[in-house]
Amino acid sequence: MIRVPSGSRYWSVLDDELQVHPVADRFLREMRFGKDRAESTTKAYASGVALFLRWCGCTGRDWQEAAPFMGLFILWLRHTPADGRQIATGPGANPARGNSRINKVLVAVRGFLSFAVLHREAPAWVLTVIYDVGDERDLPAEVQHENAKLTHRMRAQHHLHEPETAIDRAADEEIVALTVACRSARDRLIVLLLSRAGLRVGEMTGLRRSDLHLLPNNGAFGCAIEGAHLHVVRRPNINGAWAKSRRDRTVPLDFLVVWAIDLYLLERQECPAAAVSDYLLVNLFRAPLGSPVTPGAVNELFSALCTRAGLSRAIAPHMCRHAFGSNLADAGALLDEIQDLLGHRSPESSRPYLHPSAARMRDAVDRVPVPRSLTEGAGR
Structure with a gap:
């Protein structure tokens, strides 16, 4: 947690030498102050980015080019708890993280990598790996914009199924x-x-x-x-x-x-x-x-x-x-x-x-x- 001179706070990520990771820090500061997100949101995102960077370090991958291996990252998240030890795998074994938690980590990582691409800290092809990128030309004419302006859309490639859990009311x-x-x-x-x-x-x-x-x-x-x-x-x-x-x-x-x-x-x-x-x-x-x-x-x-x-x-x-x-x-x-x-x-x-x-x-x-x-x- 970092407190700025104004008194506001946000959460950042440290590397193995306990130094602030420069790109992650810029991303999280932009979220907190540029996009006016909550301090708790930066904490959740910092946790997800830290897990991604830890996985890259454990597997010897450069974080700027690790996006093609997101499937292996998901597998690591499922079977590696916070303390780094491997848990038992196989039928009936409890995962270290459920699908909901893994999806939240993936949201943070996609945001971090997109920020890195935008600021030229990562190659542009990373976006094509973490998102399905398309434009509206393949959509039916009925749902295309009337002004014929070409628009693009992105859909996350890596997302685990989550059963819907509706919140009940208190009687x-x-x-x-x-x-x-x-x-x-x-x-x-x-x-x-x-x-x-x-x-x-x-x-x-x-x-x-x-x-x-x-x-x-x-x-x-x-x-x-x-x-x-x-x-x-x-x-x-x-x-x-x-x-x-x-x-x-x-x-x-x-x-x-x-x-x-x-x-x-x-x-x-x-x-x-x-x-x-x-x-x-x-x-x-x-x-x-x-x-x-x-x-x-x-x-x-x-x-x-x-x-x-x-x-x-x-x-x-x-x-x-x-x-x-x-x-x-x-x-x-x-x-x-x-x-x-x-x-x-x-x-x-x-x-x-x-x-x-x-x-x-x-x-x-x-x-x-x-x-x-x-x-x-x-x-x-």
Whole structure:
């Protein structure tokens, strides 16, 4: 992890002499600051690039010309864990990495090699090895651009099959159980911000107190939006929190969330170290007191709450966001409203968050009218 003079951080890659790898470092800095990606994203990409460079070193290959052997790299990833030892292979043996993890590594490596080609650190033919490159001339005329402009497209050549794993929603009963299991007003607020405001963990842990506008008329804040609400703003945060969407959005708050905020602020006043922090959610019960809650701490909290509440399955924070989207749909919200409240770029991104309840599906069937001729026939 590297901290720049502005205070922002990103992750880079070291070589065998513990020196920063120059091309990898430029690639990761460009991701963090040029493309405005999250610090956690650079960490994931740095891990993938480091594995690729390690494999090249172990096999005596020049990383700039190792792209034709990506199949062997995938095999190495599957059977070589992080500590470098070989694991057992054959039927029934557990792989060191699953298909999902390997695909994430391949995404990072493709990005790194593409960056190297673009900046002339690797030969241009590398792209033809890692991508299938084509243009729209081989597409049906119906889907080609009307302006006849030639466009090219690329498809990754190396990608392992991943079974689709849809994220389920947290049931209302499970959310209530989690809320009851909370031992502080802060923890209850965390559960409610996720389940009744639909925030992502990174958005929630990056909230500032100044993002909350809780008055019926917020003109004093210079805000024209009426009613209690909060603003989700993408900005650097010292706790690693990151708002995924580049577009700021406003989320209305219901009375239950406002009530939870009031109780939490009273609890927060009992911790003098929290007074100097503008972050909304801060550590109140363990060191360092007053520092902002990290996204990882929220995951730890939910693991403890699930155990304390005696739930039959583990509830992840993101399942509460799915519950928010589903409850909006059950209450009659339109798809464009759900899209804006969840902060999605398109309506299609919101569809996986909609999990119709059994009662709503039953109502949908019952609303379909029965032809009169069928009812008359049944009567006879």
